[in-house]
Amino acid sequence: MSSDQMLAFEVDCHIFDGCGFPAPGLHSFIFEPMFTIGGFEFNKPILLALLSTVVVVGFFWAAFNKPKLVPGKLQMVGEAGYDFVRRGIVYETLGKRDGEKFVPFMVALFFFIWIMNLWSIVPLAQFPVTSIIAFPAGMALLVYVTWMYLTFRKHGFGGGLKNLTGYDKSLGAVLPLVVVIEFFSNTLVRPFTHAVRLFANMFAGHLLLVMFTIAAWYLLNGIGIAYAGVSFVMVIVLTAFELFIQAVQAYVFVLLAANYVQGALAEHH
C-alpha cells in the first residue's frame, strides 16, 4: 500500500472528528521499501518502472514479433504507435535520412515514458513513476549524452563549441552575451528543464489527484458529504485530464529530444 492510500483510507480521519486534514505533500512520493536486498530498497516506483518495461516490451513483442504483411489488430495498433513517433516526431524534426537511426531510441523513449506516466491512473498502481525525478533525469541524461556526443563528433571540438554557443560573427556587439546565454542554456538549462518538465508535470498531477482523493474521503462526514461529492467529481475530471497530460508530456519529452539531436546535427550558422 502506498503512503497516499494509507493516508486516505487506513487513517480513519474525517472532518468534524477533531482531526486535521491529512494533506498530501512530499511524503506522498516516498515509499517504504517492499523488501531490501543488501541495502538496496525495492519500492513501488521501482516495481512500476520494471512493470513499464514489461508492458512496453510485452506489447511490442506481441505486436511485432511475428509481423505479417497484412497486419492483425494488435500489429495495426503497434504500427500506428510506431508510425506516430517515427513520422510525427522523428521525420518531422530530423528528416528521413538523418532521423532513421534515431527512430528506435525515440520510440523506446516515448512508449516507456508514456507507460510510466500512465500508472498514475491505473487502479492499485496509481502513481506516476516519472514523478520520481530519478527516472526522467536518467532519460534526460541519456538524451543529453547523445546530444553532446553527436555535437562533438559531427563538428569537432571547436565546431561543437560553436554549435553549442550559437557563435555567429554577424551578431556583432551582442555576440559575447549570446555566446554566454546559449552555452549556459544548452549545457545546463536544457537538460535540466528537459527532465524537470516531465517530472514536475507528473508530480503536480499526482499531487492534485491525491489531494482530491483524500479530500473526498476526509469530507465524508455530515454536511461535508456534499463537498466530498464535488471533490470526487474533481477526481474523475482530473483523471481524464491526467490521461491527456501523460501522453502530451511523453510527446513533448521525445519531441525535445529529437530537437536537441537535430540541433547537434545541424550545420552551425
Next chain:
Amino acid sequence: MNALVQLAAEEPQNPPIPPIPELVIGLIAFAIVFGFLAKKLLPNINKVLDERREAIEGGIEKAEAAQIEAQQTLEQYKAQLAEARHEAARLRQEAQEQGAALIAEMRAEGQRQREEIIAAGHAQIEADRRQAAQALRQDVGKLATDLAGKLVGESLEDVARQSRTIDRFLDELETKAASAETGAAR
C-alpha cells in the same frame, strides 16, 4: 502515519535530487526496452513495412510494365501493318511494271511476227509473179510462133526455139518498157 512523518523528517526532502538506485533502475529498465525494440522488434516491423511497400509498389510497377508492353505490341503491330501495306503497294507496282513489260514484249513480238509474215507474203508474191512471168513468157512465145507458123504455113516451132529469136524480141520489148518507165519517172 507517524512512521511516514518520521521518514520524511529523517531524509531531507528535495524532489529534484535524484536518488541513485532509482536512477540506475530507471536506466536499466529503459535499456531493456530500447534493446528489445532496437535489436529485434523494430527491425522486424521495418522489414515487413518495406515488404508491404514493395508489394504495393511492385503492383504498380507490374501494371506499368504491362502497359509499356501493350504499347510496344501495339507499335509493333502498327509497324507490321505499315510494312505489309508498303509491301502490297510494292508488289502491285511490280506487277504493273511486269505487266507493262510483258505487253510491250508481246507487242514487239507481234510486230516482228507481222513483219515476218508480210515479208514472207511479199517473197511469195514475188516468186509467184516471177513464175507467172516465166510461164507467160513461154506461153506468149509459143502462141506467137504458133500463130506465125499458121500464117506462114509451116511449123517454125523447132527453129524458133533453137534460134532464141523470140526471147531476144521479148527482151527488147522489156528493155524498151523499162527505159520508158525510167523516162516517165524522171
